[in-house]
Amino acid sequence: MVKISAVIITLNEERVIERCIKSMQRVADEIIIVDSYSTDKTEEISRKLGAKFIQHPFNGYRDQKNFALQQATYDCVLSLDADEALSIELEESILKIKENWQYDAYKFNRLNYCCGQWIKHTDWYPDRKIRLFDRRKGEWYGANIHEVVEMKEGSKVCVLKGDLLHWTYSSYEQLVKVMNKYSTLSAKEYFNRGKKSSFIKIVISPFWRFIHSYFIRLGFLDGYGGFFVSISAAKLNQLKYVKLRYLHLANSSKLNHQHPLLAKEGIRIGFDAKRAFYNKSGLGNYSRNLIDSLAKTDSANSFMLFTPKIENRIILNQHTESNISIISPSKIYRKIFGSLWRSKFIVSDIKKQKIDIYHGLSHELPYGIKKSGAKTVLTVHDLIFLRFPKFYGPINVFIYKKKLKYACKVADKIVAISSQTKDDLINFLKVDPNKIVVIYQSCNSIYQQKIGKEEFQSIKAKYSLPDRYLLYVGTIEERKNLLNIVKALKEKKIEIPLVVVGRKTEYFHKSVKPYLVENRMDTIIFPEKVKNEELPAIYQNALCFVYPSIFEGFGIPILEALTSGIPVITSKGSCFEETGGLGSIYIDPQNPNEIGEAILKIIENQGLRSDLTKHGVEHAKQFLPEVIADKFMILYKSLL
Structure with a gap:
């Protein structure tokens, strides 16, 4: 017999949640509620009825529902809204298919209750929706108005007998x-x-x-x-x-x-959004967080995301906002000349869309951008390729430098994400200081929400995390300096495990892994394929965050850790003290002994840990997404 996980997302649903849960109790082997921090009796009612209750920050209906899918124990998932319930006939149909599951997904005939009566005809019935499906072959998608389940090509879908009851408008x-x-x-x-x-x-x-x-x-x-x-x-x-x-x-x-x-069209702001769609971390996170916060805090303005391709992308949470749209070249054109469009021919599209401000989010602006008539803003994250050219190779250094010099020349304003980056622009590229403004990064708002105990226990079990652990988050590359953390743990005989979340590079296989094998260190844990929405829970339950990077433009993981309420150990110099503030201990990244001493101070001194946490949370407030969004809107408006 197939087992079914039932999932529901909620926010202040005390009026309807009991009816929904009770209708699923006969058919579901578990019921999971993913709640967006309700302030009414939703949690009390759900727990009383035996449902597993998880709280998670809300980033749009689609993404919340997909998060709920991930919490399910079983692959066959029944996903309902809180204002829906199974009819008796539909319950019986589901019980039958549990004995003989033959399809990848099942559609329900949704019967809507509107203004005091059931609407059994019109275009409203049967309002067929996929609500029961194999999560390995489908997930939630959607744009501005409604989210829908989309199945992989070739999936078999069947319609079940019985109605899904839906209570809609009361008047x-x-x-x-x-x-x-x-x-x-x-x-x-x-x-x-x-x-x-x-x-x-x-x-x-x-x-x-x-x-x-x-x-x-x-x-x-x-x-x-x-x-x-x-x-x-x-x-x-x-x-x-x-x-x-x-x-x-x-x-x-x-x-x-x-x-x-x-009346609310406002300013039309275009973004080079390639990184937002394709980079899972780093520049991608910066782009997504900024666009997201701008769209949510400035609904009067329009935000146009220019990207060479729109297939196989990292879906933007904020694309559900009504003031966001995507601009892309034609399908045939982009397959052949996507990169060329982004660097040059995009200018005609910027002009066609009547963009007021065009913002290059990652060191680049298209050639001929002045012909578009748009004012231009350029974000520069760092000049690491000039400071440490050995990490990039001569050809890449040449290309990066040429693109950046041009972009700095034509930009109306340059945003440096730290004072360190501003100094580097002045010293390495001789950029006019009056052209540069420092606006820090923000981190995703999900780090501000306290993760519930049950949600963490689920993530802890998924990745086999220990009860107490140190944490490192970031690409495992030479510049990030993971090996010196490992050496510090060995030299100081620190037995608390280190959890390392990040993509492995050649540096890991050539330097880190051989050291671990040679010294028989089995307390370094490398969880694979950790999702962004799972990171806040992993951060919040760590003893401290260790990040002895040699150089950064800003160091966003430091801010994520501070916002999550844990102390930080990071490097002296560069931008680190701008980002870390008083919530961090600063060390020489080349000195494993100093790193180890700092770790011991934090794990052995509860008072110090509490003080660092308090200062860190306060320091992080200046980087809140809405604060950063306001600074960008002031900058944009100053150019018009």
Whole structure:
């Protein structure tokens, strides 16, 4: 018999959660609640009914639901919303397929309860949704409005008998309000994708939508409710295209007044978003965090993400925001000339999109950018390739230097992520100091949330973590200096395990691994494929964070550790004291004995550990995402 894990995401769902959980108790072998820190009785009710309760920061419906999938013990997952429940007939159908699981996913006929009645006809029924599936072959996807389960190509899907009951709008006023909101979001999404409006779409399409829903789909059998649902669907369709037409008229300057829909268009800011989509850490995290915080704190502005490709990408959490859109060259063109488009031909697209500010997030600006008419901002993270050229090779150093010199020359403003980087720009490239502004990095807001005990226990078991451990997070490369941490542990006979989270490079295989084997050190743990959303729990439960890097532009893992509430041991000099503040102990990274002494101080002195933690949390507040976003908006507006 197949075993099923049921998962639900919640936030203040005390009104509906009991009904949802009880409907799944017969069919589910476990029920998991992933909660976004509810302040009502959601937790109390869930635990009373025997559900496993996990709290996790909310980063969008899609990502929260995918996180919930990862918490499941079994691969066959039943995923419901808190305002949904299984009908008796659907429960029986699920019990039968548990005995004979033949498909990769199962669709449910969703029956919606609206304004006091069940809508059994119209386009609302059967509103078929995948809610039971093999998580190895599918996950949640989605854009601005609704998230959906998408299965891998070739997956077999079946429709089950019985209804998934869904309680929607309690009043017609609520339905109208939501309809207006969704029509605006849809219009903006269509506009950013280049879709057009027309007379047929504004007049004929809504009329046909009503005819289809009310007559062909027998909505009239639902009485007044069927009429209202059908007319609302038609009106939503019409509003979407009317608003889309206004957006295009405004964009072509054919309106001599400002329509209310356009009142919040604000500044159009473009980003070189390649790193945001493809880099899992480092420059990718910087790009994603900045775009995310800007989109959430400045909803009046539009953020356009320029990327050579949109397949096989790291999905951006913030792409669910209505003020974000993606710009990419045509499919055939980008397969052949994607890099060339990003470095040169993107300029015509920047001009076409009427971008006010174009921000190069990682040392580059396209050639000919001045022809676009956009003001330009360039972020420079570090000049490590000039300070330590041996790590890069002569050809890469030549290319990086040429691109950076050009970008610094044409940029209207240069953002250095630390004073150290600003000094390097002045000393190595002779950049005008007046052109440079220092704006620090922020770290993902998930590090601010306290991770619950049950969630950590789940992650601890998954990666076989010990009860007490030291922590290192970062690429395992020569510059990051992991070997000297290992040597410090051996020299000082420190038996507390070190957990190392990061990608292994040739340095690991040539230097670190041989040392571990030679000295028979089995207390160094290398968990594989740790997800970003799991890192806060690993940080928060470590004794301290050890990061003796030789040189950094900023050192984002230090900030992640401080925000997580643990003390830090890091290097003297470079940018480290800017990032680490009073929450860190500073050591000579080339001296294993000094590293070891610092570790012993922290693990043996609870008072010191508490003081460092207190100072670290306070210091980290100046790097909060909303603080950094405000500084960037001030910079952007100063250029216009």
